[in-house]
Amino acid sequence: MSEYKMDQPVGASPLDRGVQGIIGEPLNRVEGRRKVAGDVPYAADHKVEGKLAVGVAICSTIGFGRVKGFDTSKAEAMPGVLAAIVDDPRIPRETAGFSDEKLVTGNDRVDSYGQSLGVVVAETFEQARAAANAVKVEYDPGEGRFDAGAGRGGARPLGDEGMVPDTTVGDIDAAMASAPHTLDRTYETPSHAHAAMEPHAAIAVWEGDSLTVYTSIQITSGAKKKLVNTLGLGSDKARIVSPYIGGGFGGKGGLGTECVLAAIAAKRIGRPVKLVITRQQLFHLVYRRSDTVQRMRLACDADGRLTAFGQDSIVSQNDGRPFYEPVPLGSLALYAGANRSFTTKAYTLNIPHCGSVRAPGEAVGILGVECAMDEMAEQLGMDPVEFRKLNEPEKDLTRNRPFSERQLVQCMEEGARRFGWERRNAKPLQEREGEWWIGRGMAAAIRVNMLTNAQARLRIEPGGKVVVETDMTDIGTGSYTILSQIAGEILGMPIESVEVRLGDSLFPAAFGSGGSMGAASSGSAVALAAEDAVAELAARMGTSVKDLTLKDGHAIAGNRRVPVGDLVAQKTIETTGTIKPGAMAKQYDQAAYGAHFVEVAVSGVTGETRIRKVTSVFAAGRILNAKTARSQAIGGIIWGIGEALTEEAVTDPRYGNFANNDLAEYHVPVHADIPHLDVTFLPELDDKTNPLKIKGIGELGIAGIGAAVNNAIYNATGVRVYEFPITLDKVLAGLPAEAA
Amino acid sequence: MRLTVNGQSHDVEFDVRTSLLDLLRETIGLTGTKKGCDHGQCGACTILVNGRRINSCLTLAAMHEGDEITTIEGLGSPDGLSPMQEAFFEHDGYQCGFCTPGQIVSATAMLEEAGKGWPSHVSASLEGEMRLTPEEISERMSGNLCRCSAYPNINDAIAEVAGGKS
Numbered sequence: 015m016s017e018y019k020m021d022q023p024v025g026a027s028p029l030d031r032g033v034q035g036i037i038g039e040p041l042n043r044v045e046g047r048r049k050v051a052g053d054v055p056y057a058a059d060h061k062v063e064g065k066l067a068v069g070v071a072i073c074s075t076i077g078f079g080r081v082k083g084f085d086t087s088k089a090e091a092m093p094g095v096l097a098a099i100v101d102d103p104r105i106p107r108e109t110a111g112f113s114d115e116k117l118v119t120g121n122d123r124v125d126s127y128g129q130s131l132g133v134v135v136a137e138t139f140e141q142a143r144a145a146a147n148a149v150k151v152e153y154d155p156g157e158g159r160f161d162a163g164a165g166r167g168g169a170r171p172l173g174d175e176g177m178v179p180d181t182t183v184g185d186i187d188a189a190m191a192s193a194p195h196t197l198d199r200t201y202e203t204p205s206h207a208h209a210a211m212e213p214h215a216a217i218a219v220w221e222g223d224s225l226t227v228y229t230s231i232q233i234t235s236g237a238k239k240k241l242v243n244t245l246g247l248g249s250d251k252a253r254i255v256s257p258y259i260g261g262g263f264g265g266k267g268g269l270g271t272e273c274v275l276a277a278i279a280a281k282r283i284g285r286p287v288k289l290v291i292t293r294q295q296l297f298h299l300v301y302r303r304s305d306t307v308q309r310m311r312l313a314c315d316a317d318g319r320l321t322a323f324g325q326d327s328i329v330s331q332n333d334g335r336p337f338y339e340p341v342p343l344g345s346l347a348l349y350a351g352a353n354r355s356f357t358t359k360a361y362t363l364n365i366p367h368c369g370s371v372r373a374p375g376e377a378v379g380i381l382g383v384e385c386a387m388d389e390m391a392e393q394l395g396m397d398p399v400e401f402r403k404l405n406e407p408e409k410d411l412t413r414n415r416p417f418s419e420r421q422l423v424q425c426m427e428e429g430a431r432r433f434g435w436e437r438r439n440a441k442p443l444q445e446r447e448g449e450w451w452i453g454r455g456m457a458a459a460i461r462v463n464m465l466t467n468a469q470a471r472l473r474i475e476p477g478g479k480v481v482v483e484t485d486m487t488d489i490g491t492g493s494y495t496i497l498s499q500i501a502g503e504i505l506g507m508p509i510e511s512v513e514v515r516l517g518d519s520l521f522p523a524a525f526g527s528g529g530s531m532g533a534a535s536s537g538s539a540v541a542l543a544a545e546d547a548v549a550e551l552a553a554r555m556g557t558s559v560k561d562l563t564l565k566d567g568h569a570i571a572g573n574r575r576v577p578v579g580d581l582v583a584q585k586t587i588e589t590t591g592t593i594k595p596g597a598m599a600k601q602y603d604q605a606a607y608g609a610h611f612v613e614v615a616v617s618g619v620t621g622e623t624r625i626r627k628v629t630s631v632f633a634a635g636r637i638l639n640a641k642t643a644r645s646q647a648i649g650g651i652i653w654g655i656g657e658a659l660t661e662e663a664v665t666d667p668r669y670g671n672f673a674n675n676d677l678a679e680y681h682v683p684v685h686a687d688i689p690h691l692d693v694t695f696l697p698e699l700d701d702k703t704n705p706l707k708i709k710g711i712g713e714l715g716i717a718g719i720g721a722a723v724n725n726a727i728y729n730a731t732g733v734r735v736y737e738f739p740i741t742l743d744k745v746l747a748g749l750p751a752e753a754a
Numbered sequence: 755m756r757l758t759v760n761g762q763s764h765d766v767e768f769d770v771r772t773s774l775l776d777l778l779r780e781t782i783g784l785t786g787t788k789k790g791c792d793h794g795q796c797g798a799c800t801i802l803v804n805g806r807r808i809n810s811c812l813t814l815a816a817m818h819e820g821d822e823i824t825t826i827e828g829l830g831s832p833d834g835l836s837p838m839q840e841a842f843f844e845h846d847g848y849q850c851g852f853c854t855p856g857q858i859v860s861a862t863a864m865l866e867e868a869g870k871g872w873p874s875h876v877s878a879s880l881e882g883e884m885r886l887t888p889e890e891i892s893e894r895m896s897g898n899l900c901r902c903s904a905y906p907n908i909n910d911a912i913a914e915v916a917g918g919k920s
Binding site: 042043045046047048049050051052053054055056058059061138139140141144208209210211212213258259260261262263290292293489490491492641642644645646648649651652653676677678682683684685686688689690691 | 769771772776780783785786787788789790791792793795796798825826827829830831832833835839840842843844846847848849850851852853854855858876888889891892893895896897898899900901902903904905906907908909
């Protein structure tokens with residue numbers, strides 16, 4: 015078994031030595047033909063043995079208080095109803111985030127609107143839905159804190175409770191008081207929903223006291239642990255199967271309510287149970303991204319060099335939940351400035367709790383930073399790209415450590431060239447096409463890079479087929495494909511000869527998909543397992559690894575060329591690879607970078623913004639598959655456009671519910687909102703990150719793009735909006751009358 | 755009740771409250787058609803009824819006696835993809851793949867609509883031949899949401915098939 019801890023730069027990577035020529039290539043997804051034929055099973059599609067019953071969750075219709083009692087008699091008497099379950103102490107009050115050991119349970123109280131209180135199970139969905147509506151719940155409502163604006167005044171400092179501990183360097187107040195140029199602005203972002211296309215769902219099957227749950231979960235090993243803890247099972251008595259996931263974005267990171275409810279119901283009725291959370295329920299049953307208030311403080315000397323840089327934030331959370339949106343995560347090392355302040359306060363909202371939504375930290379934090387940088391550049395009379403280049407730091411000035419690889423300046427320069435940045439007018443309200451004002455803006459992108467413990471098993475079976483197993487998941491990111499490419503490249507196998515099996519908690523634990531660290535972690539584990547297999551193949555060829563070449567399913571050494579299938583005809587090769595994070599993560603500041611350039615048209619009549627052109631350039635280590643990497647990038651960019659212009663989960667301060675809890679009212683971008691996107695990755699290898707020399711790319715695209723949109727809107731209209739999303743009413747309010 | 759799905763006749767019994775989507779998925783067992791919202795907001799359940807695209811969650815199964823239904827499974831199989839499926843595969847017109855059956859069925863029908871000269875909100879004229887510009891494709895596909903946001907790739911895939919047709 016090969017184990018590697020990332021304590022020093024990797025030197026030559028196994029991928030550097032491969033000669034198969036498939037790594038980095040824009041290969042189509044290995045599961046793609048099945049996906050476009052509707053042939054892969056998502057959570058609610060699995061066929062199971064036994065007569066499947068259908069569960070529907072009973073959800074709270076108040077936002078805060080106690081439950082006095084239930085009346086299930088009417089529901090139980092309805093046709094087809096098998097059980098109406100409200101008496102199980104394990105009924106969850108939450109869908110778990112990343113950090114809980116088990117779900118918060120017990121339906122005697124209501125922590126937030128829409129939390130689960132029980133489950134009705136019937137022969138059909140129609141019967142279960144009607145019966146769930148017929149369950150009467152008697153409440154004793156309490157005084158919930160539902161109003162974001164009212165609560166922020168009492169926010170408490172988080173100190174070191176959050177993922178990013180409060181950090182100050184120098185004296186930002188003194189620097190602000192003495193600098194010739196200062197900016198002190200506050201930006202706000204609203205609650206944000208994952209809104210994955212696939213609703214959370216689970217099919218629970220018991221065999222004796224052993225439970226199998228077919229579901230959609232990004233991190234199966236973590237979820238399995240929470241499932242056995244929540245249900246009170248032995249650690250070997252549950253299995254989670256999650257081979258295809260219809261989008262996650264962090265929302266399927268932890269154990270879902272649906273898994274526990276389906277398991278409870280299936281045990282109660284002695285039959286397998288399928289439970290799908292409805293779209294309306296999802297907005298309340300799945301955690302949200304916190305609303306944020308970000309006070310940005312920048313000070314510059316007369317030449318435009320930053321002397322102070324601060325981002326002090328307020329976020330919300332429900333009682334008793336340990337996750338806080340790490341607003342300054344990507345901001346800490348982004349720019350220069352000797353005096354720095356990054357602090358976070360939190361206040362309580364009794365609405366659905368907060369958890370990870372794509373790019374926790376940067377997705378909101380870089381909005382404040384990059385809008386403020388644009389405003390400061392204007393104050394200085396400098397070009398926004400030049401102002402950023404002037405303030406490129408030589409190291410991470412917050413934590414006083416060097417960068418691993420950082421090509422932010424190169425991204426900005428290449429982006430500016432591709433976009434035609436020189437066409438931008440420095441002043442707003444200069445370019446008009448009919449009712450439309452044209453503007454251009456830019457912003458930097460950054461996403462921290464991480465590595466975590468992961469394991470993978472690899473077999474070369476008689477005949478030469480390579481099988482890789484790990485509980486890593488594919489949430490649309492391309493895990494099946496890139497892991498096939500990694501194994502194929504190192505073992506000299508065409509991609510068709512590699513079969514990757516994912517998303518089963520019986521496989522070696524590999525963390526899963528989250529935090530843009532899935533490819534690095536599971537991919538490194540696969541590479542290490544493949545390296546061990548190469549060593550065994552060399553031994554069977556009677557040569558050294560150095561003198562062995564593997565290509566097209568053949569082992570070549572000296573003047574011999576032997577099919578790999580022949581080398582394993584007598585005995586299968588089985589290896590395991592394990593990667594562990596190490597000193598590199600502390601010694602170097604590791605991040606992926608990018609730059610976005612956006613052209614917008616804003617109606618002088620309605621204030622509506624149309625995105626006309628986007629150019630984004632990224633530098634994110636080695637790219638494993640040029641096609642799926644680009645898809646992740648454009649997906650992130652479009653998420654950021656949604657964040658900028660339309661996405662806001664609106665709380666009703668009277669009841670603590672989200673008023674727009676469906677896809678007609680919570681506006682994610684649609685086809686017509688998005689033009690062609692120009693995306694480029696710069697060549698990069700980062701030997702401090704992991705044995706693959708890659709960086710995470712799943713969350714990079716979202717960072718900063720919303721600020722580029724806001725800066726372009728200002729450039730078009732002269733209106734700066736400080737409260738996201740930038741809906742047309744906010745733009746219209748600032749437009750001069752002559753702009754119409 | 756009898757209806758035809760992908761050329762095969764089915765005699766089915768069901769609760770009168772059953773949507774056409776749930777009938778296809780739960781009774782007939784064709785799970786390629788997806789339920790994303792159950793309210794006609796996302797397009798993941800798009801199928802063809804007598805050749806026209808509809809959201810199958812918004813119509814009751816009982817309203818479709820004798821109808822000819824086509825689902826994603828009826829357009830092609832992994833070993834024999836339709837031209838639209840092949841184009842989505844080549845252009846990476848998806849990521850997670852959940853909305854994809856709806857996108858592909860919708861796109862297939864949309865080309866027929868444009869071929870008949872049906873205008874859209876962004877068409878310059880209500881009459882005459884319809885040219886499927888990227889803007890026309892985006893407008894006509896906006897009933898199909900994709901949270902992975904593969905929109906530019908989907909547009910390229912459809913444009914390729916549309917180009918081949920004209």
